[in-house]
Amino acid sequence: MEYDLDKRFPLNAKDYKLYExxxxxxxxxxxxxxxxxxNEIVAIKVLDLEKCNNDLDGIRREVQTMxxxxxxxxxxxxxxxxxxxxxxxxxxxxxxxxxxxxxxxxYPEGFEEPVIATLLKETLKALVYLHAHGHxxxxxxxxxxxxxxxxxxxxxxxxxxACMFDAGDRQRNRNxxxxxxxxxxxxxxxxxxxxxxxADIWSFGxxxxxxxxxxAPFSKYPPMKVLLMTLQNxxxxxxxxxxxxxxxxxxxxxxxxxVKDPKKRPTSEKLLKHHFFKxxxxxxxxxxTILDNLAPLGERFRVLKANEADLLQNKALYxxxxxxxxxxxIRGISAWNFNLxxxxxxxxxxxxxxFTTNEEDxxxxxxxxxxxxxxxxxxxRLSLERANHSxxxxxxxxxxxxxxxxxxxxxxxxxxxxxxxxxCFDIGEDDEAATSSGCKDTTQLDIEQQFLQNTSxxxxxxxxxxxxxxxxxxxxxxxxxxxxxxxxxxxxxLIPDNAFSPKKxxxxxxx
Ligand SMILES: Nc1ncnc2c1ncn2[C@@H]1O[C@H](COP(=O)(O)OP(=O)(O)OP(=O)(O)O)[C@@H](O)[C@H]1O
Numbered sequence: 001m002e003y004d005l006d007k008r009f010p011l012n013a014k015d016y017k018l019y020e021x022x023x024x025x026x027x028x029x030x031x032x033x034x035x036x037x038x039n040e041i042v043a044i045k046v047l048d049l050e051k052c053n054n055d056l057d058g059i060r061r062e063v064q065t066m067x068x069x070x071x072x073x074x075x076x077x078x079x080x081x082x083x084x085x086x087x088x089x090x091x092x093x094x095x096x097x098x099x100x101x102x103x104x105x106x107y108p109e110g111f112e113e114p115v116i117a118t119l120l121k122e123t124l125k126a127l128v129y130l131h132a133h134g135h136x137x138x139x140x141x142x143x144x145x146x147x148x149x150x151x152x153x154x155x156x157x158x159x160x161x162a163c164m165f166d167a168g169d170r171q172r173n174r175n176x177x178x179x180x181x182x183x184x185x186x187x188x189x190x191x192x193x194x195x196x197x198x199a200d201i202w203s204f205g206x207x208x209x210x211x212x213x214x215x216a217p218f219s220k221y222p223p224m225k226v227l228l229m230t231l232q233n234x235x236x237x238x239x240x241x242x243x244x245x246x247x248x249x250x251x252x253x254x255x256x257x258x259v260k261d262p263k264k265r266p267t268s269e270k271l272l273k274h275h276f277f278k279x280x281x282x283x284x285x286x287x288x289t290i291l292d293n294l295a296p297l298g299e300r301f302r303v304l305k306a307n308e309a310d311l312l313q314n315k316a317l318y319x320x321x322x323x324x325x326x327x328x329x330i331r332g333i334s335a336w337n338f339n340l341x342x343x344x345x346x347x348x349x350x351x352x353x354x355f356t357t358n359e360e361d362x363x364x365x366x367x368x369x370x371x372x373x374x375x376x377x378x379x380x381r382l383s384l385e386r387a388n389h390s391x392x393x394x395x396x397x398x399x400x401x402x403x404x405x406x407x408x409x410x411x412x413x414x415x416x417x418x419x420x421x422x423x424c425f426d427i428g429e430d431d432e433a434a435t436s437s438g439c440k441d442t443t444q445l446d447i448e449q450q451f452l453q454n455t456s457x458x459x460x461x462x463x464x465x466x467x468x469x470x471x472x473x474x475x476x477x478x479x480x481x482x483x484x485x486x487x488x489x490x491x492x493x494l495i496p497d498n499a500f501s502p503k504k505x506x507x508x509x510x511x
Pocket of ligand 1: 022023024025026027028030043045075091092093094095097098101143144146156157
């Protein structure tokens with residue numbers, strides 16, 4: 001048994017001594033700490049309940065999931081309790097930190113294949129367990145794969161996990177838009193038929209690419225572009241010159257996960273039998289290879305934070321909004337940019353070269369894969385799925401699916417995701433109806449676009465430092481609670497705090 005059930009972790013903050021910060025999430029800070037009575041080093045995630053916008057259901061479920069699960073590859077909480085205005089979740093300390101942090105500090109170009117196979121196999125074992133117990137993780141990414149000092153791998157962060165056996169409200173939440181865009185499966189974005197545990201398999205495939213390259217595909221782009229590219233382009237893969245170092249079995253495993261049709265993706269159990277995982281090694285191999293010579297976690301985290309601050313400063317100086325996306329990527333989280341004008345101006349800034357040299361954008365390189373053919377040698381794929389597009393042939397000039405024609409791209413963008421996005425901002429069906437009735441002459445798309453423009457971080461003037469009055473006209477059409485929600489998103493999360501109980505979050509007072 002991995003956990004000593006007799007060991008009782010105290011439920012009082014006084015019994016813990018907080019040391020340095022080792023991680024930061026949307027509404028939580030993670031500390032290395034000492035459990036004084038047990039003389040044991042632990043990690044404590046301190047969630048600011050005030051920042052959580054009353055999403056106590058979601059938090060309660062995360063903690064519940066974290067304490068009930070029992071698998072060596074899933075991070076289990078020792079205990080949790082409230083202290084002042086925060087919730088403390090006491091967990092085993094994972095001294096290696098997340099794979100994302102390890103890559104950012106020591107392997108910016110990604111890991112070697114045996115390391116990747118080992119990390120992915122352990123992660124997949126966790127997914128097999130979670131899926132067998134009815135859980136969809138919904139946020140599989142290298143930032144949520146943690147390693148302890150012995151090289152043991154555990155999947156963390158159940159903040160957005162969902163239970164497939166839930167009915168009613170929570171079942172409806174599986175039709176909600178959660179996750180982090182680069183890792184998000186197309187069906188989660190599309191919101192047409194809901195989604196199931198196969199969404200985790202897509203994110204797992206993206207995580208494989210992330211571990212291979214040091215970053216997820218499209219990570220340099222703002223979330224809205226990521227969304228469009230994921231929906232319109234062929235799935236990313238290990239198809240390029242730089243990927244020659246990887247084995248055929250690795251490429252096939254990734255291709256099997258990154259099939260747009262979820263039905264054609266393997267289950268986690270079946271995937272675990274893929275011959276790629278035969279290359280996996282033991283824990284101590286990870287400890288010897290990637291953990292050796294690493295600075296202590298707190299120190300690495302401090303350096304990453306300093307880099308992040310530099311990026312932000314550059315962004316302020318040069319107004320480069322793509323850097324925001326980069327900065328969010330460093331933190332392992334993401335935010336949204338829905339401003340069409342802004343996206344267009346970004347598109348205009350991108351040189352044609354960006355596309356011809358961007359290996360992650362199959363349409364730009366002219367190298368394309370058939371998104372529906374499932375497993376196979378990627379080089380054999382010929383056609384690019386341009387699902388929402390005209391029949392115009394792709395050209396190098398038009399970059400990733402005609403960014404200069406982004407508006408028309410958005411016009412053909414399925415309406416449902418936009419509705420789902422409204423859900424993220426607490427606009428329920430009632431509110432939607434109210435909005436529509438107030439603009440009877442406006443087309444649905446106009447409403448969507450108006451909404452998107454109004455909710456842009458830059459439209460809100462938050463990031464640019466524009467004064468409030470400059471934006472007040474534009475903001476006035478936006479419900480106040482939506483503005484508040486959006487501001488919170490700027491702190492970095494796509495995942496709405498109300499992801500699990502969308503309507504509850506709006507208190508009567510707020511209305
Ligand atoms: N048990 C742990 N030991 C060591 N580091 C940890 C531990 N738990 C979390 N961390 C670090 O803290 C970071 C943030 O934690 P976590 O992901 O749980 O917060 P979050 O608010 O749910 O984040 P997000 O939703 O943005 O991914 C992790 O990416 C990881 O680097």
